[in-house]
Amino acid sequence: MxxxxxxxxxxxxxxxxxxxxxxxxxxxxxxxxxxxxxxNRPNPDFCGLSPTQMFNWLYKPMDELNWVTICTPEDFSSSPVMRYLTLILDEAMQNDGSFKATSKGNLPAKLVKQASELLPEFAIATYERDISLSEFAGSNEDKFNALHYTRILAEIAGIIYRRSGRYHVKKTAQKHYQSQGIRAFFKPMLEAAVTKYNWSYLDGYEQDVDLRPICLFMVWRLQSHASVDQLVDEVERAFPDLLQQVAPDNHYPPENRLDILIESRFVNHFLEFWGFIIVDPKRYDHGEAIARKAQLQPLFTQTFQFDIQPQ
CATH class of the missing domain: 1.20.5 (Single alpha-helices involved in coiled-coils or other helix-helix interfaces)
Structure with missing residues (x-):
């Protein structure tokens, strides 16, 4: 700017x-x-967006965005987050609006098992070679990142809360679920994921780089070309200040560190958790680097509909 x-x-x-x-x-x-x-003039550093358009995407709330429509899809069968949320809500609704948490405050083993059994139904199952390392299955919530993420989002979004050793679904949420089904919670959960949830929570990297404000820009670019490598280059060009926020490292330059954070926080722990894309985790083939190409899922384009021409 x-x-x-x-x-x-x-x-x-x-x-x-x-x-x-x-x-x-x-x-x-x-x-x-x-x-x-x-x-209002297109800026090549912003891949053709004008500063006015970029400002809107960086700083405006979801209901005031321009040049993009956030839609609620009809079918959530391919979305891990929404399927897990359905399990949580159904378990509560079958027990007068609440169910018992574990002594540690986690979701019960019964629900964790049900969620784990859903993995074969998701596109990400294509790349789940070692179930013990999967983020979409586990023996308990602590070892099941996608489920844990969903539970945290549901609390942040004000859908559930924990009190006296039980998880409760709020009365208003119960009414919405009975009248509208799981669709009622898609936008509140998505907004919580993009604006309130701490993206660094699951990855363990001590890098204070907040990628949430540029989420919509990254979504737009990935929809345009489906290349994670190209996305990283575009982010570095559009937001060079991010490189200044990456802590010095003796092993990796700032560009590599930022690349790692984008893949972990945006690709793996946002887009894949929601069922928007899948990316082959394999990085090398016979010593040669493999281009990171995202497989865009129907839910991705159904949710984010842009009226800006791809660059």
């Missing part, structure tokens, strides 16, 4: 040099016009 400001001031300086008799009001009007022109 600072580059844009510098260009505006250069334009104004040139205008003053050519018209030295401009009044202060006239000068302010010229500057305002120049700023608006620059802000």
């Amino acid at each position: 600072s580059k844009q400001h510098a260009e505006v001031f250069d334009d104004v300086k040139q205008m003053v040099a050519m018209n030295p008799n401009l009044t202060l009001d006239e000068l302010n009007a010229v500057m305002q016009l120049k700023v608006e022109e620059r802000n």
Whole structure:
């Protein structure tokens, strides 16, 4: 953005040099016009977005976004998060709105087992070679990242809460579930994931780099070309300040560290948990690096519908 400001001031300086008799009001009007022109001009560093468009995506709440429509799909059978949430809600609704938590405060073993059994129904199962390392199955909630993530989101979104050793579904959420089904919670859960949930929670990296504000930009780019490698390059070009936020490391330069964070926090622990994409975890074949190509799932394009032409 600072580059844009510098260009505006250069334009104004040139205008003053050519018209030295401009009044202060006239000068302010010229500057305002120049700023608006620059802000609405496509910027190649933003892959063709204008600063105005980028500002909207970075800072506006979900219900005030422009150039994109966030839709609620009809079918959630391919979404781990929404399937797990359904299990949680059904378990509570069958027991007068609540169920007992474990002594540690986790979801009960019965529910964990049910959630684990869903794995073969998800696209991600294609790459689940070692079930003991899976993030989509486990013997308890602590060893089952996608389920744990779902439970945390449901609490953040105000759908469930824990009290006196039991998980309860809020009364309003019970009514919504009875009248609208699981669709009622898609947008609240998605908003909680993008704006309230701490993306660094599951990955263990001590990097204070918040990728949540640029989530929509990354979604748009990945829908455009399905390349994780190209996405990382575009993020570095559009948001060079992120590289300054990556802590120094003796083994990896900032570009590599940021790449790791994008893959972990955005690709693995957001897009794949929701069933939006899958990416082959294999990185090398006979010593040669494999391009990271995302397989975009129908749920991805059904949810995020852009009216900006791909670049």
